[in-house]
Structures are given as C-alpha cells and as structure tokens.
Amino acid sequence: MTNTVSPNTVSIDKPANLPRHLAIIMDGNGRWAKRRFLPRIMGHRQGAKTVKEIVTACRELGIPYLTLYAFSKENWSRPREEVQALMDLLYEYLQNEVDELLGNRIRLRAIGELDRLPERVRGLLFETMEKTSKNYEMQLVLALSYGSRSEIAEAARRIAERCIEGKLSPSEIDEALFASFLYTKDIPDPDLIIRTSGEHRLSNFLLFQAAYSEFYITDTLWPDFNKKELLKALHDFSGRERRFGKTSEQILLRCTGSES
Numbered sequence: 001m002t003n004t005v006s007p008n009t010v011s012i013d014k015p016a017n018l019p020r021h022l023a024i025i026m027d028g029n030g031r032w033a034k035r036r037f038l039p040r041i042m043g044h045r046q047g048a049k050t051v052k053e054i055v056t057a058c059r060e061l062g063i064p065y066l067t068l069y070a071f072s073k074e075n076w077s078r079p080r081e082e083v084q085a086l087m088d089l090l091y092e093y094l095q096n097e098v099d100e101l102l103g104n105r106i107r108l109r110a111i112g113e114l115d116r117l118p119e120r121v122r123g124l125l126f127e128t129m130e131k132t133s134k135n136y137e138m139q140l141v142l143a144l145s146y147g148s149r150s151e152i153a154e155a156a157r158r159i160a161e162r163c164i165e166g167k168l169s170p171s172e173i174d175e176a177l178f179a180s181f182l183y184t185k186d187i188p189d190p191d192l193i194i195r196t197s198g199e200h201r202l203s204n205f206l207l208f209q210a211a212y213s214e215f216y217i218t219d220t221l222w223p224d225f226n227k228k229e230l231l232k233a234l235h236d237f238s239g240r241e242r243r244f245g246k247t248s249e250q251i252l253l254r255c256t257g258s259e260s
C-alpha cells in the first residue's frame, strides 16, 4: 500500500531554513556488514531501507530536490558479484517504489552515464522516470554510474563541437552556459551535502555544482542513518551563515532588508 504523506506527518521539529537541494553521499554499507560478519551485499540491502526512510522524510519536510549518490563511475571496478548485486538491488528498488513515488508525487530522475547500466535496469529506470515525469512536489535524483570529472569533460567536448559547427561563439561561454551542458542543467546547486561513514571527501561527486555547498559529515554508517540523524544535519545546516564571499555584516543587512 502506498504510504502517502499528509501534512499531519510533518515533524514539529522542522528546521527553520531547509536546503532547497540536499545531496547525500551514502557511504558505509560495506563496513556496516563487515562489523556484523555479513557479506557486503547485506549492507547494501540495509542501505536501500535507509533510502526509503530518507526519501519519505525529505518529502514530509518539503525538501524540493534530493540527490542520492548511489553508484559512482569508479564503483564499476568493484568485484563483479558486488556490481551485479547492486544492479539487482536498484532494479528491486525501482520495482517496489514506483507506486510510492507516484502516490507522493515525486519525480524520479537520474544523472550519470546511464547507457552503461544493464539493459533491464536502464529500461525500468527510464520507464519509472517517464511514469513520474509529471510529478512536481519533489524531485528525487539518483546519481548512477556518475562521475563529475567526466561530466565536466563531456560538457567541454560538446561546447567545443558547438563552436566548431559555428552554433556558439567562445565569447558566449560563461559559468551559466557551462552549467547548462551538465547533467544537472535544470537542477539547482546542492545547498547541503551530507556524507555518512566519516570520510572527508567528495569522491568525484558534483565537483562543479558543490562550489558553495555546505558539508555535513557524520560517522554514522549509511544503513544506520535515519530520520533523526537527518534532522540533526538539517538543524546544523539551518544555523549556518552562508556568506558566498561576502562579509557577515552584508549578509545581516540583506536579511533585515536594509541593503540597497
């Protein structure tokens, strides 16, 4: 049965300033399993349950964009059985969640080298994206077979091609034009990036888009992450002053509307 979100389920603990776009590097599934003497795939399986809980929580809170780093380009070099198991899990997730996504008016999207996904997974992914394409309440973006450096290189290649074809002049290339050639062209930059399992790195995730993102790192492993932990991260974010290169005084003036 679809678990449709109603306004009554919104937590009273809702932070004052929510990110418009929250991105999460879901890390630590393997270590979660290892600590329990279980195969790594059991960690991924448990991690998929966390995905459901966090998607629901973000929908309840009213976060418009949620990006989940589910599989990096570099993850293709993991043992074949693990890659296979992750693809199977993705297929299962799409199969099980489509009604939930439709019921909660969540649009599913994906960024990355999607043509590298196994045909059956890609087919279901595109079908689910199509089915949910009219939804507007929230956008759930899965980063799959995603690598930020190749996204940037690919954008540069396509821009160069346009210039050679005479459709674009090099003088027109600026930050906004460059961004319009990325997978994320119609998605705002992430305001907050959470990484679980204590690693302090981006691992080739949204390098261009994260220029002014806030970071929140927790030691909690992804399978143990939950709504309570999410709220902790969101409260932390809510209390931060984002200056974008300006001074604190300028930001305060803008908040009180006294800046010309």
Ligand code: IPE
Residues within 6 Å of the ligand: 026, 027, 028, 029, 030, 031, 032, 070, 071, 072, 075, 086, 197
């Ligand atoms: C994150 O967990 C899931 C993917 C990268 C697919 P890991 O599998 O990287 O877990 P650790 O880092 O080995 O604990």
Ligand code: IPE
Residues within 6 Å of the ligand: 025, 026, 027, 028, 069, 070, 071, 072, 075, 199, 201, 203
């Ligand atoms: C980053 O995790 C990729 C995903 C969460 C999908 P990894 O576990 O692959 O990152 P590294 O190798 O520790 O940097």
Ligand code: MG
Residues within 6 Å of the ligand: 027, 028, 029
């Ligand atoms: Mg990892």
